[in-house]
Amino acid sequence: MDNHSQDTGSQVVLITGASSGIGKETALRYAERGARLVLAARSGDTLEEVAVECKRAGASDVIARSTDIAEADQVSDLFDAALEQFGRVDVAVQSAAITAFGRFVDVPAEVFDGIVRTNLIGAANVARCALVHFEERGSGHLVLVGSLLGVTAVPYQAAYVASKFALCGLVRTLRQETHHLPGVRVHGVYPGPVDTPVYATASNFYGRTPRVPPTAVPPSTIVTSIVRATERKRSSERQVGWMNRPAIAAYRFMPAMFDAVIGPFLRVVAFTNEPVDPTEGNAFVGSGDEPSTQ
Template sequence: MERTTSRTVLITGASRGIGERTALRFAESGARLVVVARGRAALEDVADRCRIAGAPDVLVLPADIGDPDAVRGVFDAALDRFGHLDVVVQNASVAAFGRFTDIPAHVFDAVLRVNVLGAASVCREALQHFRERGRGSLVVVGSLLGHAAVPLMSPYVMSKFAVTALVRILRQETRADRDITMHGIWPGAVDTAIYPLSANYSGRLARVLPLNDPPDKMARAIVDISSRRSRDRQVGLANRPMLLGYRLLPWAFDVMVRPMMGVLSFTRDRLDPTPGNVEAPTDVPAVARGHAPR
């Protein structure tokens, strides 16, 4: 892998899944890292592994991106330590499963606060720094579900459609900034802990769809795209077939997607309602928090 020792990379949602694998990929290339997530313990573990993988310096910054003051503090601390940032990867997000009317309003709002307002805060701080410096690469991790709507995940889907719009708008607004690049990565189903850790009001335990990809596939795409000109990239086994159906046969897609989600996205295990990790970090899956299958 090409060494990028001079690059300094900030990654949100770096404690697990796509963010964790992205941090390790950048570490292997020799980048200096700023890893951000809400829980310190998991971040410290990732930081230790990044140092072993080749990162010469790793700054651990626990923060909730849904708090704009916390985001500002993250960037201030990162710039105080390293002087500049070359790449910012906005990856952090949360999810909630269940029918729209069954998800409590405070949980619904919290998903939007993190996924939309939090993403906007990270992008704002990143672009302000890149413009002051004259260059930089911003990579925003959205979702296939920001391009094709499905039921039983309404706050997550709404938030990812908003993120898709945000990336498009920011690319339009940075076209005149020659050395600032704006990227959107749109993963399909990825085998991460988001399913058991998310809020769930569906009555069933959530699971990853059968056609899924490992988080390292997304990490490779993020590292690769960060050094290219501005672009979008759909990454996932099911992305193109799903988008074709959603766009070309919308009536058929809407008829089939509800029963398909019910069968493919949830196990047969019963699950009590749980707010999961939406409002506070947790490393304990729903089934181990007293919401065991019955």
């Protein structure tokens, strides 16, 4: 291994879903801090553009690698590339996720399965590689970006909701299993609605065009929580967004009311009246690895 790989200076940060949305903003934030970056997403061309932006923003060095996190071998190769180039990974941020809009019975089985593979199996693949490395080193931060919809179920995104509920359970389990390892930290960051391009790139079988809800926060808000998590000395979980806690309270303590109003509420705030033909969106192509905005 060369001298550069042995350098113990700037942090080495691996980010999945780095081609756009929260993942891209996370990469740029760490670039401004002079980190060495390992960027992954399915869309290789767009990822290369982000890598150039990160270098301009101050990143010490950048690796950009086209990766489908749903494939365990590709994730393993990603970490191998990071270790070969930099000798270690200090922080791993898993932010890649996709969604589909539509009633459960209207979303094709292959689209539903693809969302679960990316959001849950993909996150597990990243977590596995990260934790094996962190346990060998005795230190490291793993950040799994979940969602408000991992604790509050809503209609018209069944695959996303199911995968994010499961991800919340995975985060808790990993925190329990690493509790005896003081240098290894696992963080769950759970955004509410976020203003990203996901609404235009998602699969859509609802018949109407989705839009950014007025309750959405900018990606920078989520990125701040991600960075702060990796500065903590213990594992953590955090809801991010001004509407998260009121929504969770209503879901838990007034379930009948919540279930009665959430459908009409989403039909007003989350969709326009503009019709749209059914589309698989980014379910099977590398055009949008950014996290879903909820």
